[in-house]
Amino acid sequence: MAITYTSGEQVEVYRFSIPATILIPLTAVFLQAWLPLRFPFFTIFDLPLLVTIGFATARRSPLAGLLTGGLIGILQDALTHHPIGLYGISKTVVGFGASSLGIKLDVEHAGARFLLTIVFYAVHEVVYFMISRGLVGLRMAWTWPHELLSGVANAMLGVLVFMLLDRVKQRT
């Protein structure tokens, strides 16, 4: 199995250049807003989430992970008509969790990334659901088939996104 426990010394830590750090999340948010107009089914994907997970697992820094996730989430929130913070909080939690897990586990393989994405997609959806209902009072519908399908779809896309991120990440 690809997921293996590694010590802190064995784990490789990567970084991203400043242009990549800025442009990749922006591109993800842009595509997330633009592609559903041409391909309505694309709304089941969450590209900013995949980028958040990808950045967090590569950097393996919880602080960087939660801040990156929070900023990406807030940017995503700003394009919706809901209060800002729903995606922000969810992605903050995911960024922190993914980077914390990245320290413990080796997530360089496709299988590990697939499972990791499914898990954090579920975490993201649960947090979003709870905040939306509990804090904002939105009517939310939780449908298991839809969530499972979305999780698998995002995990498959996530593997591809992580491969693209591998090309731009730099070893520290």
Place this chain on the structure above:
Amino acid sequence: MDVLGRYRNLIVLVGVLFAQVLGLAVQVKRTTDSEPTRLIRVWAVDVVTPLEKVLHWVQTSTGNVWHSYFYLRGVRAENRNLKQQIERMSLEQVRMSQDADQARRLQALLAFKEQFISRTMAAQVIGSSGSELSRAVYIDKGESDGIKPDMAVITADGIVGKVLRVYRSTSQVLLIDDQTSGVGAILDKTRLQGILRGTPAGEVVLEKVMSDEAVPPGELVLTSGGDGIFPKGLLVGRVTKVASGSELFLNIRVRPAADLGKLEEVLVVTKIDERQAQPEQTGAARAVDILAERLPTVPSKPENAAKADTPGAVAPGTVAPKGTGSDAKPKTVSPDASSGSGASAARKTASSPSSSSGAASGNSYGTSVGTPSGNAATATETSATKVSPKPVKAKAATTTTIAPEPQPAAEDSPH
């Protein structure tokens, strides 16, 4: 200090989450009028939408070139079909315009106020919110184009939503299938009113319709005008499923007429007029107007000639006898007629309630008014000539036959 260092990440996490929760609470508490997150939204929109505009322009330009110059397969057949469609619709339009005229007359009787879409602005849909739970799109028109919040957004097929937030050159449109939207709607045949809302799953339902009413699937849903955003009578969609809901209300699912998933171009209703219905002039009356405009102007006669006390002379305000001088033209123009079209003078000679429809054969201006057959007009003309051996008397005689003011046909209708 060691503890702080050891739990630094956790402390930062809690701090960031707390700040965001606090921000959420503030936003939920406040209304949208005093939006504290306006700046963040403006930044985000300014970052994302320019690229969307560029891509949209590239896409439409490429598509236009392809479809206009290269991919012309089936254009002839489509053209033929469209021509046939125009013919069918022209016939239908004639029938419907008659119905509309009748409706306007009845509305005028009731002093009925209607809402009219008097101005719209076409806009391109350039982006979406990118979330399943926020069904909103962005259009390429904003504050600089005169867009304001709460303006209705429609397509030729049906309503789309309303403008929610306005930025400098873009606007956010909340679609009718969003769960936070609400549209006053009315069922076309049963005339039951309800509130149209979106569901979290993206469906559209009509709420607050009592369950003791029968609503057949397939019935059209129109806007009721009760929300103050959409004018009354716009097509919303069609009822697809009716089930008994909770609390004595029906659960009516509606399929929107506009394809909300594939929006490309929309119309923003920038101005709605509310005015009392005015019965339009019938086609025959307008024909008289047109004819009057086409006729050559009457050369002004010398005063001596006008004052001449001859049998053939016609006083001001009278109509000329048929066949005298230039056929079917008034010899002189009455004070009223001179200020408007000649047809108004013609209408003034009409005293019959059916005068407005009586000029169907109005090819001789100033004579063919009064009855559907136009005979009464000839009688009026004749009486004018008979009664007026002298110009002054003729004027007086004619004045008695003139209605005081041109009245709308509806007011002449029998109650």
